[in-house]
Amino acid sequence: MTYQETLDYLFNALPMFQRIGAAAFKKDLGNTYAFCAHLDNPQDKIKTVHVAGTNGKGSTSHAICSVLMEAGYKVGLYTSPHLKSFTERIKINGKDIPEQDVVDFVEKNLGFMEDLRPSFFEMTVAMAFWFFAKEEVDIAVIEVGMGGRLDSTNVIVPEVSVITNIGFDHVQFLGDTLPKIAGEKAGIIKPHVPVVISTKQEETTAVFLDKAEKSQSPISFAEENYPVKNIGKSETGKNLYKIQNGSKILFYELDLLGNYQAKNLPGILNAIQVLKEKGWQISEENIAKGLSKVQKNTGLKGRWQILGESPWVVCDTGHNEDGIKYILEQIREYPFNQLYMVIGMVNDKDVTKILSMLPNKAYYIFCQANIPRAMDAFDLEKRAKEFELEGEVIQDVNEALETAKKKADKEDFIFVGGSTFVVAEINEL
Numbered sequence: 001m002t003y004q005e006t007l008d009y010l011f012n013a014l015p016m017f018q019r020i021g022a023a024a025f026k027k028d029l030g031n032t033y034a035f036c037a038h039l040d041n042p043q044d045k046i047k048t049v050h051v052a053g054t055n056g057k058g059s060t061s062h063a064i065c066s067v068l069m070e071a072g073y074k075v076g077l078y079t080s081p082h083l084k085s086f087t088e089r090i091k092i093n094g095k096d097i098p099e100q101d102v103v104d105f106v107e108k109n110l111g112f113m114e115d116l117r118p119s120f121f122e123m124t125v126a127m128a129f130w131f132f133a134k135e136e137v138d139i140a141v142i143e144v145g146m147g148g149r150l151d152s153t154n155v156i157v158p159e160v161s162v163i164t165n166i167g168f169d170h171v172q173f174l175g176d177t178l179p180k181i182a183g184e185k186a187g188i189i190k191p192h193v194p195v196v197i198s199t200k201q202e203e204t205t206a207v208f209l210d211k212a213e214k215s216q217s218p219i220s221f222a223e224e225n226y227p228v229k230n231i232g233k234s235e236t237g238k239n240l241y242k243i244q245n246g247s248k249i250l251f252y253e254l255d256l257l258g259n260y261q262a263k264n265l266p267g268i269l270n271a272i273q274v275l276k277e278k279g280w281q282i283s284e285e286n287i288a289k290g291l292s293k294v295q296k297n298t299g300l301k302g303r304w305q306i307l308g309e310s311p312w313v314v315c316d317t318g319h320n321e322d323g324i325k326y327i328l329e330q331i332r333e334y335p336f337n338q339l340y341m342v343i344g345m346v347n348d349k350d351v352t353k354i355l356s357m358l359p360n361k362a363y364y365i366f367c368q369a370n371i372p373r374a375m376d377a378f379d380l381e382k383r384a385k386e387f388e389l390e391g392e393v394i395q396d397v398n399e400a401l402e403t404a405k406k407k408a409d410k411e412d413f414i415f416v417g418g419s420t421f422v423v424a425e426i427n428e429l
Contacts, residue, residue: 003099006106007086014113014120031118032152035126038112042133046076048156049271052144052185053164055323056198056264059256059294059303060164061143063268066297067290068139068275069093071282076132076140078153080121083301083317083424090128094298097131105130121145125152139280147174149187160274161188161217162267163208165199167322168353178203186211194218194274198267220274222266230262238292241265250284253292258304258316259333260326265291302423304330307416311408312336313401315416315423319345321353327417328357336413340404343418344368344397347375354418355387363407364391367400369421397425 001009036043051061058079068075075093082088087096105127106113113123125145132140139159144151148163166182174184182204189195189211197208200221212219227244234240238253239261254261269287276282294300304327307313312334318327331339339362345351346369358364366381368374377393384391394400397416404414417423 001103001107003103006103009106010086010120010123014118014123027150029150029152029155031116031122032125032155034116035112035118035122036129036155038109038116039126039130042129043156045133046129046137047139048158049139049141049160049162049275050144050153050156050158050188051141051162051164052148052151052188053162053198054167054181054185054320055318055326056164056260056267057143057162058317059258059261059300060162060198060264060268060271061141062298062300063254063256063264063291063294064162064271065094065141066294067268067272067282067287068141068280069297070290070293071280071286073138073280074136076128076135076137077143077298078125078128078132078140079143080124080145081420081424083420083429088299089124090131091298092132092135092137096299097127101131102127119152122152144185144188147181147184147187149184151188154188157190158193159278159280160271161190161193161195162271163188163195163197164267165263165322166201166204167320179207182207183211189215189217191215192217194220196220196222196267196270196274198222198270199263200224220270222270225273226266226269228262228265230259243269245269252288255292255295256300256303257306258326259330260318260323261303301429302420305429307426307428308405308414310410311405311412311414313405313414313416315426315429317420317423318417319354319419320349321357324354324357327415328359331413331415334413336411337409338363338412340365340408340412340414341391342367342397342400342404342414342416342422343380344377344422345375345380345418346373346421347379348373351375351380351383355384355389358384358387358389360388360390362389362391364389365400365404366391366393367397367422368395369397369419369425371421374419374421397422398427401426 090097243250302317366377368377
């Protein structure tokens with residue numbers, strides 16, 4: 001098989017949640033355990049960090065990875081979904097899995113997969129564990145796909161579990177209240193394994209305390225240990241944060257520009273502290289360098305990524321209520337005359353709350369990603385009009401962005417997002 005033939009098989013033969021939605025969702029870990037057993041349980045041969053949450057788990061995973069890289073470790077990183085290339089999902093020290101390894105894995109296990117019929121996600125998780133074990137990483141940071149309890153990544157026993165914020169997303173699978181969703185995320189808490197909760201929320205605290213107590217897992221609420229204040233920009237244009245840790249005052253630069261990163265930073269720092277207490281050699285310099293070079297070290301894309309100035313052109317993968325709230329807050333910090341919103345969404349979520357949050361003084365260009373799950377742009381426009389959001393439909397993401405650029409003056413602002421898959425199709429990314 002060529003690499004392209006391998007990808008065609010993976011994308012077409014295996015049900016993929018990102019593309020088709022609910023039909024690809026598996027409600028147990030049976031396939032993952034079976035696949036891992038077939039591979040001689042590579043997940044048991046590597047040290048890991050496990051990261052779950054509604055928003056921030058990707059940024060948190062990449063930041064922890066970057067710090068560990070600066071500390072001199074060989075670090076695996078598994079994240080999803082990919083934006084541009086399948087190989088982005090599986091990295092070691094910021095470098096994608098080689099295409100030939102993808103081909104070799106599929107060819108070697110094709111017969112087994114034909115019998116097992118795993119989902120696309122189950123297969124990629126197994127591939128990641130296999131690759132990290134084969135390459136003998138020192139540690140791997142593993143991002144949960146959805147939820148936690150029944151997520152395919154939840155077959156590991158990590159050094160530390162991290163849970164970022166809890167918000168409303170995938171409610172048809174995870175529950176329609178924050179405590180229910182937190183219960184699913186809390187499923188990654190393992191017996192006697194420390195767990196770090198990035199953001200303390202009134203509705204979910206009891207859920208995490210209860211699970212940690214039953215699991216006899218030390219629990220930390222990171223905001224209490226590492227209160228963070230954004231104090232502006234450094235000379236290099238990075239976000240500058242002041243952190244009070246006991247009697248110590250720390251300052252860190254973070255090259256991830258979204259203001260919402262202030263919510264992620266306490267969990268990142270607390271998780272690193274747990275690793276240090278477990279014997280991982282990580283210096284203050286490693287932490288500072290790692291946080292200032294997350295994008296450079298790991299290749300993270302699509303988090304408040306500035307694509308142009310005069311006019312400002314910014315994209316962000318935030319796509320649920322909390323994510324959109326932080327995006328809108330940050331847009332308001334910029335001076336501009338007219339706001340253009342290039343927006344697309346997926347068809348299996350209730351878009352009502354998101355649309356109700358969007359500013360009606362903006363001009364909207366409704367588009368749709370090239371996946372079956374994408375919400376029809378004309379349907380999105382129709383729904384948006386109910387909230388007095390006016391604009392036009394241009395289905396292709398890049399044509400929509402080009403139209404916005406032609407309409408905009410230098411003093412305007414263009415935002416592109418609403419869905420991870422819209423951001424993924426931006427040519428300039």
